[in-house]
Amino acid sequence: MTDTPNARHTIFGDQHDRILERLARLDPDLATYIRDFAYDTIYDRPGLDLKTKELIACALLTSLGSPPELRTHLRGARRAGATDQDIRETLLLCIPYLGFPRVVAALAHLQDMTE
Amino acid sequence: MTDTPNARHTIFGDQHDRILERLARLDPDLATYIRDFAYDTIYDRPGLDLKTKELIACALLTSLGSPPELRTHLRGARRAGATDQDIRETLLLCIPYLGFPRVVAALAHLQDMTE
Amino acid sequence: MTDTPNARHTIFGDQHDRILERLARLDPDLATYIRDFAYDTIYDRPGLDLKTKELIACALLTSLGSPPELRTHLRGARRAGATDQDIRETLLLCIPYLGFPRVVAALAHLQDMTE
Amino acid sequence: MTDTPNARHTIFGDQHDRILERLARLDPDLATYIRDFAYDTIYDRPGLDLKTKELIACALLTSLGSPPELRTHLRGARRAGATDQDIRETLLLCIPYLGFPRVVAALAHLQDMTE
Amino acid sequence: MTDTPNARHTIFGDQHDRILERLARLDPDLATYIRDFAYDTIYDRPGLDLKTKELIACALLTSLGSPPELRTHLRGARRAGATDQDIRETLLLCIPYLGFPRVVAALAHLQDMTE
Amino acid sequence: MTDTPNARHTIFGDQHDRILERLARLDPDLATYIRDFAYDTIYDRPGLDLKTKELIACALLTSLGSPPELRTHLRGARRAGATDQDIRETLLLCIPYLGFPRVVAALAHLQDMTE
Structure with a gap:
């Protein structure tokens, strides 16, 4: 997975790929929702550091x-x-x-x- | 009640006395615990703003x-x-x-x- | 409803019939479960006062x-x-x-x- | 708002617009997340009726x-x-x-x- | 334990006796309540499949x-x-x-x- | 730690020192709050046995x-x-x-x- 570094990369650090792969093994759609909605939509909102x-x-x-x-x-x-x-x-x-x-x-x- | 302004005074603002009086009517010891433990012990800890x-x-x-x-x-x-x-x-x-x-x-x- | 006084009668007091009637209006089976299971089975167990x-x-x-x-x-x-x-x-x-x-x-x- | 009828329209019924407008007054982004993620992504998944x-x-x-x-x-x-x-x-x-x-x-x- | 097959037997499957025996070891009355109230009263209600x-x-x-x-x-x-x-x-x-x-x-x- | 036996000593029994030391390793202030507030203030209140x-x-x-x-x-x-x-x-x-x-x-x- 290659994408522009954002909150998700900082929070997961060097575990980023391992965490998303573990979630994808649980359910690929779950992994997508966590990445795209929880992190790249909610966490990437501006305002709070x-x-x-x-x-x-x-x-x-x-x-x-x-x-x-x-x-x-x-x-x-x-x-x-x-x-x-x-x-x-x-x-x-x-x-x-x-x-x-x-x-x-x-x-x-x-x-x-x-x- | 006269005391040195702290987190509790900032949080409660001009409602400070009204809030503590309401709590004291519920239970005087409860009001003391909230003032002395929740606010003046826990909230007044240094570290976070x-x-x-x-x-x-x-x-x-x-x-x-x-x-x-x-x-x-x-x-x-x-x-x-x-x-x-x-x-x-x-x-x-x-x-x-x-x-x-x-x-x-x-x-x-x-x-x-x-x- | 006439039955031998038990925990349920003590707890509900003079509201006993009103409470069971209110529950029965919500759902007759719910009222039966609360009376027969929650009160007359669980609450009436001996041991604790x-x-x-x-x-x-x-x-x-x-x-x-x-x-x-x-x-x-x-x-x-x-x-x-x-x-x-x-x-x-x-x-x-x-x-x-x-x-x-x-x-x-x-x-x-x-x-x-x-x- | 005009869109293809889906789970959201069935669930909200004739309250659809009123509910989304109420949510938008609370926070426009919240309304978008509920519409696009909760309903149009999660609820519209196939599988369960x-x-x-x-x-x-x-x-x-x-x-x-x-x-x-x-x-x-x-x-x-x-x-x-x-x-x-x-x-x-x-x-x-x-x-x-x-x-x-x-x-x-x-x-x-x-x-x-x-x- | 021999009884007419019902929801409980389907849900527990070949683990039926093992599950009820484990519950009975925790507390015999608990096992009875789960069997008679949770399963044979609540789960066996008609209506939903x-x-x-x-x-x-x-x-x-x-x-x-x-x-x-x-x-x-x-x-x-x-x-x-x-x-x-x-x-x-x-x-x-x-x-x-x-x-x-x-x-x-x-x-x-x-x-x-x-x- | 030497102090007058109270509710805390009865509840923790011969594990008293071990429990407080474990809490102090988690956080010394946490251990103090649990000892002084949870036990020596709240639990030591008269009234209930x-x-x-x-x-x-x-x-x-x-x-x-x-x-x-x-x-x-x-x-x-x-x-x-x-x-x-x-x-x-x-x-x-x-x-x-x-x-x-x-x-x-x-x-x-x-x-x-x-x-």
Whole structure:
């Protein structure tokens, strides 16, 4: 796949092709929807910087409790310029809204990626 | 209540005293926990700027579907310096994570506050 | 409807017939399932006392955010012998698990019933 | 708006233009995403008949607890050929998966539309 | 256990006894409730065909994110006559309602069962 | 860590130090918030006995579907004086509110701890 670098390339980094191939094996149309709608339509909207978008994504995935996507966007936040402290602050900010269990789970994923 | 202005004062704005009094009528300890823990401990952590925190809060409350708190933080995001376009972009970014119904509901609250 | 008084009669109190008639207007089979399965099978199990069961129900409905059922079981907890302080403690205990918005909403329902 | 009739026209019926105009007032891009992605891409996929799709949508919206969208798709299910009994069976099937409160709420919306 | 074949036998297939024995080891009353209420009362209601019911169940379990039950009903949908393409269409239809993460997780379970 | 025994010590039992050290490795401030706010502020409130609080916690964690915290509080309920039958009744009471899948998952955790 060759295309102009955009948010999707930054977020997925060197895992870009592997992630899209994994999604295409699940369902080719799913991979197309994620690439064309989720990333190239929604994520590429102007306005917010990519780092802010990825911190918001990390908070939403903490709420959903979806481990694979959370790990993808914890890495994506780093690739978009967030420090681990930025990510940590985002997850701690979820406590008053979501309670502790979801935040503990998200911080455990962050720790797994750091060790 | 007299205290040093902080995130809580910015977010609540001229509704500060009214909001805390409403919470205190629900339960005095609840009001204390929200003031001392949610705001003066969690929100006052350094690291992220308040505008980013409020955009994250708007996304989390779109996920939870809690109208009164969502309205409080849609206003809080504005008071922290977010433009309506920043807020709108935050809500649209929720689509790939949460689907359309939660986002439509959140945008309807934003519209109600604008008219 | 004449039947031996059980948990269902205590929880619904003098609203018993009105509640079952409202459910039967929604769907007669639904009313039967709620009466025979939810109440006369699950709620009538021995082991826990009814007050404890109703406090657990209030916590679960705070999590679900279902206003009509929450109000029914806030009243049911009172009818089963819980004080308003018992109910209040149950709702406050939800904070670390669910965060603040769901608890604020539940306490507002409790307040509405008291005024 | 003039376009070839498809799932969207059947589901929205004579409310089609009103619904899309309401969405466009919330946010023009949101309306475009719902029309072009949710309906004209996802809903127009071949395979399942529209009646089955709408019954699935009613079950999902019972799970989400999103009243306006639930009402739209309760009506949409009828317009796609589902009888009220088909819809009722769909909602009752949700009981073992979601418990009673969400189903009671959904049946109340169905009743409101019938009276 | 010998009983007249019904929805439960079709959905569980040759795993019928193993599934009910596993549930009975968790709790004998739980197994009874699932057999007698969830299956022999709710699932055996006339009206919708079993294939449609199982597609609805797959959508609901995609929403809940409950892997063991989702796998049981992905298999149950097949046993009730759904093709893998029917199931795939059901999961893709969840995207506008639930967003992508839940659907990716469900499609991964479908893929695991196919390989 | 040396401090006056309270709810936290009873709930965590001989795992007290290990649990707080694990949380502190995730994030030192998180561990402080859980200790000082969740336990020493919320859990130490007078009113409800600790056994009732832990049964409520088990029900809430069944709703959230958070395995590590559920296991901690299934053990905590035992340490606070609940019998396995009390816990089992609490989980079965969740069926009408949450449906079967969440309850099956919670009972599987209880079984894993017993074998």
